[in-house]
Amino acid sequence: MSTTTTTDPANMNTATVTAATIDPTTTNPSTTNATGINAAGINATGINATTMAPAGLLAEAARLKALGNRLVTLTSVELDETHMEVLYHFDKGLALTTLRVPVEKGGTLPSISGLFFASFLVENEIRDQFALTFDGLVLDYQGRLLNETAHTTTSSPFCRYQVRRVDPEPVPGPGPGPETEPAPDETEAR
Amino acid sequence: MKLLPTVLANLFSRPATRDYPSYVREPFARTRGELVNDISRCIFCGTCARKCPSQCLAVVKDSARAEGSWSLEFFACVGCGVCVEACPVHALSQKTTHRPVAVARAVITLRAALPARPAKKDKPADNAEPAGKDEPTEKDEPAG
């Protein structure tokens, strides 16, 4: 998978561009969502998302904060067995700006909770659900936000392809706790 | 103190609550209550089972014995009415009253003979439906 590491400053903070998304795993960038904007809709159709590498994330977040954006949320999307991406949504005056950060499953991203305190909750939730860790969380639940008895090193219940991470020392827990669910059968199209 | 006029008015007027169960309000006409299936009309196409968000319906067609069965896990049913709209022969409907309380989980199973197969009339469009098609097609006639 190729990660585009360039940022595109010209694209920031515009709400009306209906660009096709840069999605490295599909072969055809979708075009259906560029049509059919409702009569007065300013809701973003398609997503105007800028891909960037984790290394540039903090700087970009700081830049957006200085411009007056607030954080809306983070969305983590599982792409395939080893890759996922996290979308950062910012808003200023009803205009959404999205950053797309590709990351390896079970990997680490820098936390923006130093800049945007509001992100601590969603970053902890993503850690619980997708086994992605965040460096520098101001309030870190260590993977126990949602489930206090979770096996935090091996649980990624929201992933179709489970994340397995090896811990240096064994985790003393109450026995095999609520384990990961088996990957649902995706080809169940009726 | 500012609530005093209201309090006094309440003191001297009828209660705001109904004396249930001595008095039961007439249900509204559109209320979505208990699901019933007129099994004699059912063609066991399985559309309702496919559309159900709670997956509480199961339809089995036994061609060898020319019999079909339709079962409803009524504890799982949320009463959304999607199956009623999807049924091509309008066999499903919802009463305006809710199912009385049950003490044990059960499955309601109804069985009937498979309808005799008339020509191409009752071929419901099921698998090929695109997303969003929820309304019953008016032109389908009840089978048998």
Next chain:
Amino acid sequence: MARTVIPFGPQHPVLPEPIHLSLVLEDERVVEALPTLGYVHRGLELLAAKRDCTQMIQIVERVCGICSMLHAMCYCQGLEQMLGLEAPRRARLLRVVWSELHRLHSHLLWLGLFADSMGFEALFMQLWKIRERVMDVNEATTGNRVIVSVNVIGGVRADLDQGQINWIRETLVDVEAGIKNLQATIMHDPTVGRRTRGIGVLGREAAYELGAAGPTLRGSGWAQDMRQLKYAAFDELDFEPVVETAGDCWARGSVRFRESLQSMDLVRQALGKLEGQGVGGELTVKAKAKPEGEVLTRVEQPRGECLYYLKGNGTLFLERVRIRTPTFANIPALTAMLPGLDFADVPVVVLSIDPCISCTER
């Protein structure tokens, strides 16, 4: 000074849903508050892998019982954008009617709970008595009191005839009279004021930076409301966000109170336009493709801004459904509001963000 840690929740009389806050107290004054979630986590986002995009409407409605129609509306709007559909005008007006009725019943519910949190049971009961009329309207027009299930992809699946429109108007007259009757008590009663004015202040800058949403944000002076995005039929309706500047519990309560009056006005406007259009006409448009691509869509729920991210992959099963609910955004704001408060004020402040934890945890 010695510190004590008191658990607030998960069961507490003011909380409609369970959330746990560990309050660190120094002698009756809160120093720090740490939220813990997970009591009503149902994993509904994951259920998108097992239910196709049409069945997901009913799933998504059940994220929250109080703003359920708005969740379904946001989801259907997102899918409509993805599929390139535009719902017919009548359907969009009907969506406005039901979503504003939802906002009305949600705010009445909250005002009742607010009174209850202060121990003002009489006011609580009065407000819920008025709210019953709105629930009756829901049931008579859609089939169900709370989870109305009227949205489908491409429109709505129930219509309003002239008789029902007249009946809704009459009901709204009664509801408005009932609310106005209680206005003096809710807004100007001295005891209520002692419990709410100046308590739980969220400053203007802090509210924005912490990402607060809805009345929590508008009570601190920001005129931001997702209905300004003009989704559904809001492009045809007269609408201005309701704003207060004090940033305390009273301000948030006042925003919700005025919004309930505003919702009734919006319903009346929409009903007028429905009448003008005449009964009958298309309620849905059929989808011709399978969902593919990504879309972001937002609506204004009673508690604030709700964002949906939907990703389709060309099959009937959506690849990812991400729901960011307003209370999720308000909890960090809550943890910033609590330090410095007296312990006895904590329930009122926690309730003043209108916590809907089933939304938060999905």
